[in-house]
Amino acid sequence: MPHPVLASPDLIRFEGDTPHLVGSRCDECGEVYFPATDSCTRCTATRMSPHDVGHRGTLWSWTIQGFLPKAPYNSGETPETFRPYGVGYVEMESGIKVESRLTVADEALLQIGMPLELTLIPYRTTGEGDESEVFTFAFRPSASA
Amino acid sequence: MAQDVAIIGIGLHPFGRHDTLTGRAQGAIALRAALKDAGIGWESVGIAYGGSHDAGNADALCNDLGLTGLPFINVANGCATGGSALASAVAAIRSGSAEFAVAVGFDKHPRGAFNPHPRDWGLPDWYGETGLMLTTQFFALKTRRYMHEHGITEDALVRVAQRAFRNGALNPQAWRRREMSYAEIAESMPVNLPLRQYMFCNPAEGGAALVLCPAEVAKRYHPKPIIVKAAIVRTRHHGSFEVFSPALAAQQAPAPTVTASRAAFEQAGVGPRDIDVLQLQDTDSGSEIIHMAENGFCEHGEQERLLRDGETEIGGRLPINTDGGCLANGEPIGASGLRQVIEICTQLRQEAGARQVPGIPRLGYTHVYGAPGVSGVTILQR
Numbered sequence: 229m230p231h232p233v234l235a236s237p238d239l240i241r242f243e244g245d246t247p248h249l250v251g252s253r254c255d256e257c258g259e260v261y262f263p264a265t266d267s268c269t270r271c272t273a274t275r276m277s278p279h280d281v282g283h284r285g286t287l288w289s290w291t292i293q294g295f296l297p298k299a300p301y302n303s304g305e306t307p308e309t310f311r312p313y314g315v316g317y318v319e320m321e322s323g324i325k326v327e328s329r330l331t332v333a334d335e336a337l338l339q340i341g342m343p344l345e346l347t348l349i350p351y352r353t354t355g356e357g358d359e360s361e362v363f364t365f366a367f368r369p370s371a372s373a
Numbered sequence: 374m375a376q377d378v379a380i381i382g383i384g385l386h387p388f389g390r391h392d393t394l395t396g397r398a399q400g401a402i403a404l405r406a407a408l409k410d411a412g413i414g415w416e417s418v419g420i421a422y423g424g425s426h427d428a429g430n431a432d433a434l435c436n437d438l439g440l441t442g443l444p445f446i447n448v449a450n451g452c453a454t455g456g457s458a459l460a461s462a463v464a465a466i467r468s469g470s471a472e473f474a475v476a477v478g479f480d481k482h483p484r485g486a487f488n489p490h491p492r493d494w495g496l497p498d499w500y501g502e503t504g505l506m507l508t509t510q511f512f513a514l515k516t517r518r519y520m521h522e523h524g525i526t527e528d529a530l531v532r533v534a535q536r537a538f539r540n541g542a543l544n545p546q547a548w549r550r551r552e553m554s555y556a557e558i559a560e561s562m563p564v565n566l567p568l569r570q571y572m573f574c575n576p577a578e579g580g581a582a583l584v585l586c587p588a589e590v591a592k593r594y595h596p597k598p599i600i601v602k603a604a605i606v607r608t609r610h611h612g613s614f615e616v617f618s619p620a621l622a623a624q625q626a627p628a629p630t631v632t633a634s635r636a637a638f639e640q641a642g643v644g645p646r647d648i649d650v651l652q653l654q655d656t657d658s659g660s661e662i663i664h665m666a667e668n669g670f671c672e673h674g675e676q677e678r679l680l681r682d683g684e685t686e687i688g689g690r691l692p693i694n695t696d697g698g699c700l701a702n703g704e705p706i707g708a709s710g711l712r713q714v715i716e717i718c719t720q721l722r723q724e725a726g727a728r729q730v731p732g733i734p735r736l737g738y739t740h741v742y743g744a745p746g747v748s749g750v751t752i753l754q755r
Contacts, residue, residue, distance in 0.1 A: 235499050235502060235503055236497070236499035236503075239499070251620075259611075259622065259623075260623065261620065262619060262620040263497060263619060263620075269611045270611040270612070270622070288518065288621075289514045289515070289517045289518035289521070290514070290517060291510055291513035291514050291517060291565045291566055291567075291568075292563065292565065292566050293504060293507070293510060293565060294562070294563045294564050294565060294566070295486070295564060297486070297488070297504050297507055298485065298486065298488035299488060300488070300490060300491065300498065300501035300502050300506075301501065301502060301503075301504045302502045303504065313504065315504075315505060315510050315514070316514070317514060317518075317620075317621060322623060323622075323623025323624070324620050324621070324622065324623050325620060325621040325623075326619070326620045327505055327514075327618065327619050327620060327621075328505075329503065329504065329505070335566055340517075340518075340521050351503055351504070364499070364503040
């Protein structure tokens with residue numbers, strides 16, 4: 229299966245069809261970053277290596293985006309067609325919390341500590357006449373952490 | 374010990390919406406009012422620090438006030454612009470580089486939420502394009518986590534907003550001067566849950582200015598000078614939970630508010646219990662609740678009881694945001710931190726009218742927080 233068109237290809241690595249987040253790790257102190265950085269704000273070192281941040285985590289905090297963001301948000305929605313979306317920080321295995329869209333935007337279904345897994349969601353089209361969709365990363369509820 | 378610095382002039386152009394005035398014009402009105410309050414002319418001012426986020430260079434005020442050749446430093450430090458301008462003005466007086474210094478701020482923002490551009494903040498484009506770079510989201514995410522960790526409920530969020538509008542109704546210069554019922558706030562539109570429409574302040578317009586001089590000569594210019602016991606600015610450490618963060622570090626560190634607050638109390642030689650009236654950054658209800666503890670005024674989790682018992686009201690032990698704060702005044706970024714200082718000066722001068730705290734307040738406190746993780750704290754004494 230071909231991989232989807234991504235808003236930010238550098239952030240994602242595929243293991244088979246499973247997307248993983250790609251960040252960086254400080255060669256000196258081991259601190260993990262997402263997205264990847266050139267330097268470490270913890271120990272000020274500048275030697276960093278690519279790091280697989282993983283694809284599973286737990287919900288650390290969440291909100292529901294209730295209004296259409298202004299530019300640079302570019303989903304192509306209008307205030308009339310806008311649908312609220314979930315946003316959260318997801319705690320990954322290393323302890324880093326990644327800010328991400330959530331597939332769920334229903335407060336009854338969101339709870340701090342719930343297990344989540346990485347997926348890709350279409351959030352806009354390329355706008356070049358075809359209806360080709362552009363994907364971004366998001367987390368969805370999963371059976372286990 | 375460096376010499377004490379006093380505020381001898383305060384000037385405010387009320388915050389709100391003023392369709393016929395530019396942001397700069399509002400800054401000029403505030404600055405002229407502050408100079409008049411201090412009884413000095415613009416030509417006497419030896420150095421000025423000023424900021425505006427969306428209304429042009431603050432230095433352009435010289436075109437209104439007069440081209441006197443003074444050093445005028447433009448300050449751009451997000452919501453902490455006013456606090457940064459004041460800290461710089463205080464340092465200038467302390468160093469002896471000027472007899473009179475000015476801190477001034479003004480702004481005029483478009484309606485609706487701020488829309489920052491990722492590159493201005495050293496962030497990648499996708500962060501904004503995919504809908505993750507909103508200040509309101511950050512406030513909601515930090516509030517949600519804080520409520521979870523410290524047992525705060527929605528009740529506290531409603532009570533902060535209710536008190537802000539109640540105080541705003543007593544302040545003739547406030548923008549929002551209508552009291553709101555508990556239900557009206559609790560049932561208002563969800564913006565970024567757990568935060569709702571009336572729990573957020575709005576970007577606005579306005580101007581604010583201060584005139585400062587060495588404390589030892591202050592009484593020549595104003596009968597009630599206010600001494601700046603501390604004016605501190607601190608930025609974030611690795612691991613603190615800040616606005617515009619695509620990720621948070623595994624191990625958390627205290628917010629810049631905590632470090633700024635501790636440094637200010639140390640410099641002033643007083644503690645939180647000595648403070649009689651205070652201003653805490655209330656871009657939203659949740660932030661004010663967090664800031665109560667981050668500034669040392671209560672334990673984490675104690676806020677709900679303090680709010681319910683009326684301790685933070687004008688007549689309470691810990692009167693917070695007596696002028697209605699950002700919630701009732703709106704937030705013109707460049708001016709907002711100076712509005713806080715002006716309200717504390719007004720309270721310490723005992724000139725706050727219907728919203729005056731009882732007794733004879735001696736010490737006041739202000740706290741401002743801004744993107745991307747800057748806090749400014751002042752401690753003021755009558």
